[in-house]
Amino acid sequence: MKNQMTYHITPHQGLINDPNGLVYFKGRHHVFFQWNQTGVTHSNKSWGHVSTTDFVNWQTHPPALEPVDEFDRDGCYSGSTVVHDNCLYLFYTGNLRGENNERITTQCLAISEDGIHFTKKGPIITQPSGYTAHIRDPKVWQTADGSWSMVLGAQTLDLTGTVLLYQSDNLIDWVFKGEFVEEVPDFGFMWECPDVLITASKQALIISPQGLTAQGITLNNLYHSGYFIGQISKDKHKFQIESTFTEFDRGFEFYAPQTYQTDDGRQIMYAWMGLMQEADERAFPTIKEGWIHSLTIPRVLTIVGNRIIQKPIDELLKLRGETLEQVKNIKKWQETLPTFQNEVLFHWPEAAPDFTVNIRNSVTFTYYQQERLFTVYRINWRTQQTEKRSVRLENELTDLQCFMEESSLEIFLNQGQEVFTLRYISQETEAFIAFEQQGIQAENDLIIYPLNGFCKK
Ligand code: FRU
Numbered sequence: 252m253k254n255q256m257t258y259h260i261t262p263h264q265g266l267i268n269d270p271n272g273l274v275y276f277k278g279r280h281h282v283f284f285q286w287n288q289t290g291v292t293h294s295n296k297s298w299g300h301v302s303t304t305d306f307v308n309w310q311t312h313p314p315a316l317e318p319v320d321e322f323d324r325d326g327c328y329s330g331s332t333v334v335h336d337n338c339l340y341l342f343y344t345g346n347l348r349g350e351n352n353e354r355i356t357t358q359c360l361a362i363s364e365d366g367i368h369f370t371k372k373g374p375i376i377t378q379p380s381g382y383t384a385h386i387r388d389p390k391v392w393q394t395a396d397g398s399w400s401m402v403l404g405a406q407t408l409d410l411t412g413t414v415l416l417y418q419s420d421n422l423i424d425w426v427f428k429g430e431f432v433e434e435v436p437d438f439g440f441m442w443e444c445p446d447v448l449i450t451a452s453k454q455a456l457i458i459s460p461q462g463l464t465a466q467g468i469t470l471n472n473l474y475h476s477g478y479f480i481g482q483i484s485k486d487k488h489k490f491q492i493e494s495t496f497t498e499f500d501r502g503f504e505f506y507a508p509q510t511y512q513t514d515d516g517r518q519i520m521y522a523w524m525g526l527m528q529e530a531d532e533r534a535f536p537t538i539k540e541g542w543i544h545s546l547t548i549p550r551v552l553t554i555v556g557n558r559i560i561q562k563p564i565d566e567l568l569k570l571r572g573e574t575l576e577q578v579k580n581i582k583k584w585q586e587t588l589p590t591f592q593n594e595v596l597f598h599w600p601e602a603a604p605d606f607t608v609n610i611r612n613s614v615t616f617t618y619y620q621q622e623r624l625f626t627v628y629r630i631n632w633r634t635q636q637t638e639k640r641s642v643r644l645e646n647e648l649t650d651l652q653c654f655m656e657e658s659s660l661e662i663f664l665n666q667g668q669e670v671f672t673l674r675y676i677s678q679e680t681e682a683f684i685a686f687e688q689q690g691i692q693a694e695n696d697l698i699i700y701p702l703n704g705f706c707k708k
Contacts, residue, residue, distance in 0.1 A: 254537050254658035254676060257592050257704020258570055259524070260284065260301060260309075261545040266291045269388075269444060270521035270546050271298055272315070272332040273511035276339050276366045279304055280513065282521060283315055284546060285329060291538050296326040298343070302366070306549060306566035309705055315341065315361070315369050322347060322357055322374050329388040329444060330358075331509065333399070333422070339363040340422050342401065344387035345374060354384035358403065360423070376417060376425050382407060386415065388444045390509070391422075394487055402431055402445040404458070412442035412460050416488060431490050432456065432479075438496075439463050444476075444507045447483070447490070448518060453554045455480050456490045457499075459507050468641040469498060473528055476506050480557045494557040501642040502627060502662070502671035503527075510552060518552045519564060524659060524672055534633035536676055537658070547672055548654055548661055562667040563654065567702075570594075576699040582692070585609075585685035591657035592702040593682070597695060602647035605689040611677035614660060618648055620690075625664060625671075632676035642669050654702070655682075 261267065265288045272283035279302040286299035298316040303309045316327040323345035330343030340362055347355040357374035378384060385406040394400055401417040416431040431445075439462035446457040455478040465471045480494040499508060504525030510518050524547045527535070537543050550561040575588060597603075608616040615628045625648065626641040646665060654661040662671040688695065 252540065255591070256545045256656050256659065258567075258702055259545040259548065259656060259659065260521075262286060262288075262299065262542050264541050265289060266293065266542070267299060267544045267546070268293070268296075268523045268526075269329045269507035270509045270523065271329050271343070272341055273509050273519070273521060274332045274334065274339065275511065275513050276332075276334055279366065280306065281332070281339075281366055282546070283332075285523075286314065288314065291541065291543050294326070296328060296346070298327055298341075300367075305569070306564060307569050307705055312367050315363075315367075316343060316371070318346075320345075320371060320373075323359060323371075327359075329507065331390045333391050333393065335422055337364070339366050339369075340391070341369055342375075342389040342391050344389065346387075356384045356386050358386075358389050358401075358425075372423075375423060376403075379415065379427050382415070383410070385441050390444075390446045392447060392449070400447075400487060401425065402447060404441065404443045404445050406441045410440045412439040412458075412462070414442055414445045414456070414458065414490075418487070428488050431488075432492060433489070435492070435496075437464075443474075444509065446508070446510055448478070448510050448552060448554070448559070449483075450518065450554050453480055454483055454490070455554060455559055456492070457508060457510070460496075468643070471640060472503060472506075472526065474506060474526055476500065476508050476522065478559055480554060480559075497558060499559070499561070500670050500672045501640050502660075502673040503629065503638070503640060504674050505547065505670075505672040517564075520550050520552050520561065522547045522672070524661075524674065527674075531631065531633050535674070536632060545659065545674075550667070550670075558668065560667045561663070561670050563652070563661075563663065567594075567654075570702040570704070571700040572703055573701075574698060575701055576697065578697050580692075580694055581686060581688070581697060583687045584697070585683070586699075588682040588684060588699065588701070590701045591655065591682045592704055593655045594700045594702055595651075595653040595655065595684070596698045596700075597651040597686075598697075599649050599693055599695050601693055602649060603651075603695070604691050604693045607687050607689070609683075609685040610655070610660065610675075611679040611681070611683050613677040613679070614673070614675050616651075616662065620647070623648065625669070627662065627671050627673065629673060629675050640671065640673075642671075644669060
């Protein structure tokens with residue numbers, strides 16, 4: 252099997268997209284995801300389901316939802332879960348096409364006592380007036396007074412993206428409270444997958460807007476995912492935006508993130524790795540083997556100033572095998588690693604000077620210290636053209652941590668201040684990696700660990 256993914260949640264068959272319903276329930280972390288079980292197209296979406304106690308040993312469960320009812324027969328779309336009265340309440344979007352292919356959208360509820368078997372209760376929210384039928388992806392959370400809030404991604408009648416707020420005292424009867432944010436000018440035609448990250452000091456509104464225009468080195472993907480930092484108003488009805496929009500990820504494939512809080516208080520995020528241009532998706536080599544896409548590794552989020560910092564969850568340390576490589580103060584170095592699955596850690600005690608990293612002759616990272624500009628180049632598997640994504644760092648670069656699979660990379664810079672997530676396809680059959688530091692001599696440390704995957708295909 253080529254282009255294998257071994258420590259990422261990925262389908263043994265079919266297409267997956269958004270992470271859904273993330274929750275810690277009765278001692279297990281549950282990850283659900285959008286899944287077309289029988290094909291590699293965006294149709295027939297069910298909720299796939301896996302769970303774990305430790306993020307290393309995973310159990311696969313039967314799909315939690317299948318699109319077989321009259322209100323969701325064209326897809327059980329994205330949503331979330333909450334724990335209430337010892338049960339799991341699952342909220343999702345019932346996608347339906349009418350006689351003339353018009354979209355008919357409802358938000359639906361399903362309930363489970365064991366977290367595995369769900370009973371659908373049908374629609375609990377129907378189409379509100381003043382919006383198109385592009386209303387989806389309910390994210391529900393409990394507020395301090397015990398009542399419940401829900402945000403939904405939506406589109407106004409003049410085709411701008413927004414977030415709608417609903418509230419409930421019992422998770423069954425929901426009251427529409429209006430738009431959760433004041434209008435944000437020129438911010439796309441639709442916002443998908445809203446989420447609210449709540450920490451003791453600050454809050455963030457996470458959205459996946461569609462239709463933003465590229466600006467220099469930002470917003471260069473098809474659609475985007477990012478956040479505004481701010482505060483939820485005292486009456487709980489509005490999110491007051493206090494920052495500009497920041498993209499979560501600077502790479503090529505990252506979309507529709509969702510967060511949840513674990514029992515020990517950590518805020519964890521998964522995302523879909525991920526959204527591609529349609530032609531690139533159709534040409535992705537794993538399609539021939541009957542599967543496509545993956546979720547990201549789980550990342551722990553914290554809000555620092557106006558930024559969300561993302562760090563790989565500590566449990567992934569357990570995937571590490573014995574150190575493969577440990578070298579210091581290298582200028583020019585290359586190695587063929589025994590496995591495709593590795594964690595590569597570079598550290599510069601002072602500050603990184605200019606350097607280049609080459610991975611399997613298909614991805615290159617470059618860093619220019621003067622501009623603090625970090626760029627990832629990859630060869631596109633369809634066009635064979637080189638494409639790039641960049642970021643300018645706020646501080647000197649001191650740390651680079653890269654999670655490699657045979658066909659994906661997740662690169663964390665400066666302890667998660669910036670992240671690049673991407674798929675790549677290499678013609679090289681070996682796990683070749685090369686590093687060259689240019690210009691002034693600067694101290695550095697390089698450590699490489701092999702990672703033992705858990706999802707053997
Ligand atoms: C985001 C999204 C959601 C929708 C789901 C359908 O990728 O378009 O808005 O619920 O995917 O699979």
